Each structure stands twice: as C-alpha cells, then as structure tokens.
Amino acid sequence: MPEACIAYGNDHEQALRPRSGSGMNILVVDDHAVIRAGLRELLMSTIGAACWEAESAGAALAILAERQPDVALLDLALPGLGGLTILPRLRELGVRTLVLSMNTDPIYVTRALQAGALGYVSKNVAPDELVTAIHAVAEGRRYIEQRLAQELAVQGTDVRHGLPRLTEREMEIMRLLAAGRSYMEISNVFGVSYKTVANTAGQLRTKLGVARTADLIRLAVEIRRDGQPPRST
Numbered sequence: 651m652p653e654a655c656i657a658y659g660n661d662h663e664q665a666l667r668p669r670s671g672s673g674m675n676i677l678v679v680d681d682h683a684v685i686r687a688g689l690r691e692l693l694m695s696t697i698g699a700a701c702w703e704a705e706s707a708g709a710a711l712a713i714l715a716e717r718q719p720d721v722a723l724l725d726l727a728l729p730g731l732g733g734l735t736i737l738p739r740l741r742e743l744g745v746r747t748l749v750l751s752m753n754t755d756p757i758y759v760t761r762a763l764q765a766g767a768l769g770y771v772s773k774n775v776a777p778d779e780l781v782t783a784i785h786a787v788a789e790g791r792r793y794i795e796q797r798l799a800q801e802l803a804v805q806g807t808d809v810r811h812g813l814p815r816l817t818e819r820e821m822e823i824m825r826l827l828a829a830g831r832s833y834m835e836i837s838n839v840f841g842v843s844y845k846t847v848a849n850t851a852g853q854l855r856t857k858l859g860v861a862r863t864a865d866l867i868r869l870a871v872e873i874r875r876d877g878q879p880p881r882s883t
Contacts, residue, residue: 674699674788677719679710680750681729685773689723689750696781707731714743720788724767726751726758730839732825734758734765734818741766748787750780758821759798765818769793820854823847828870 676699678689686703693699702719704710707728722745726733733749740747748769749762759770769787771780775795786793819840826836837847855866 674721674784675702675717675719676700676784677702677704677710677713677717677722677745679704679707679722679728679733680725681705681727685725692777692780693784696777697784705729707733707736711736711739714740714745719745721784722747723750723784724748726753726762727825732822734761735822737762737765737767746787746790748783748793750775754798754801756798756801759794761818761821763792763794770798771795772798820850823850823854824870827851827867 674697676693678686678701680686680689683705686705690701690703693701702713702717704713705728707730710722710724722740724733724737724740724747726749733751737747747767748771749767750771750773751758751762752773754772762770768790769783769792771783771793772795775783779795783793783795822840823836826839831839833847833851834844837844840847851863851866855863
C-alpha cells in the first residue's frame with residue numbers, strides 16, 4: 651500500500667492522507683472505483699485534499715457517523731438508495747454537498763439543489779472548474795457548472811423555486827426500473843410495502859401518459875440511455 655494511503659472500514663471505504671496540503675477533507679461517493687481513484691488523484695495533486703471514499707449511500711452515511719468532511723462529492727446514480735434520496739439527510743448532518751453526475755437536465759439540477767446540494771457539476775466538467783466548485787461549496791457558496799447554469803437561464807428555470815414534475819421518490823423509482831429492479835426489490839430498497847411502490851408506479855403511468863407497466867419500464871430505460879428525465883403530459 652502506498653505510504654500516503656490508509657485503508658479503513660471495509661473494502662469499499664478508504665482514507666487518503668496526503669503528507670501536506672490544504673487540510674481539506676472530501677468524501678467521494680460514487681459506485682465506480684475507477685472514478686473514485688481518478689478523483690482521489692486529482693484532488694491530491696491539485697489541492698492536497700484528504701479523500702474518504704464510499705461506493706453507496708449506506709457506506710457514506712456510515713463514514714459520516716464518525717467523520718465530518720468539508721465537502722461531499724456525490725453521484726446521483728448510486729446502487730440502492732440514490733443520491734437524491736440521501737441529500738436531505740446530508741443537509742441535516744451539516745454536510746456541504748457538490749453533486750457530480752452524468753445527469754445534466756435542469757430537472758435534476760433543480761431537484762438536487764432543492765434537496766440540499768450546494769453545487770452541481772457534470773462528470774464532463776473540466777478539472778479546474780471542478781476544483782473551483784469544490785472551493786466554492788467548501789466556503790458555503792452555491793456553484794453550478796457554467797454550461798448548466800446557462801441552460802437553466804435559457805429555459806427560465808429558477809433553481810430556488812422551480813418545481814420539477816416528478817418527486818425524488820418517483821425519479822428514484824424510474825431509475826431503479828431502468829436498472830431492471832422489480833416492484834418487490836424496489837419496495838425493499840425504500841423499506842415500504844409492495845402496494846406503495848405499485849401505487850406510485852400507477853401515478854407515474856398517469857403522469858407520463860403510458861398505460862402499462864411494461865411501457866413505463868421501457869420509458870425508464872430510454873430516459874437512462876438518453877440522459878433525459880421524464881416529462882409529464
């Protein structure tokens with residue numbers, strides 16, 4: 651193990667302690683090990699940050715029970731409970747969160763900021779802008795990637811008051827349906843009854859103008875493939 655790297659907890663959590671640097675502690679929450687490793691190297695080399703890693707919402711919350719990062723870098727598409735679901739909890743814990751996601755539609759940006767994120771950037775953001783965003787969020791300032799902010803402005807979206815058409819729970823169910831999860835599996839993820847998930851799926855079919863569950867699943871897969879969120883009709 652490299653001298654600067656200290657592992658703790660299970661195999662999915664890791665602390666990286668640079669010999670010197672900014673003293674900033676950053677929690678990276680992403681289910682892809684390669685992305686976590688790339689972010690770790692970037693943050694060490696640019697700002698000398700110490701990085702803690704988690705591959706899921708549960709692992710992130712376990713780390714936060716013992717440690718208080720300056721910033722959490724959070725992916726939205728996590729296994730099990732997604733990033734949107736845990737954002738309110740992170741806010742309650744006083745964690746300043748910067749979303750780092752492949753989802754770039756204004757509906758996701760708006761919902762994430764409403765749920766408690768201080769900033770939002772895409773995974774295609776330039777490294778220097780990511781570092782700028784991290785510093786802004788660490789200081790308690792809101793930061794939206796320049797390109798995304800321009801799209802919000804063009805569409806007239808108010809990230810403080812705009813109301814997306816789907817709730818966090820509905821968006822998470824769409825994501826899990828696209829991942830091939832059954833209603834029973836989704837009910838286990840959220841800790842609710844099968845009937846609750848089925849009723850929510852029925853509401854989704856009405857909102858999205860589809861008649862069958864198969865059509866809802868097909869639409870969810872198309873949304874994931876195209877990177878576009880559902881629109882109500």
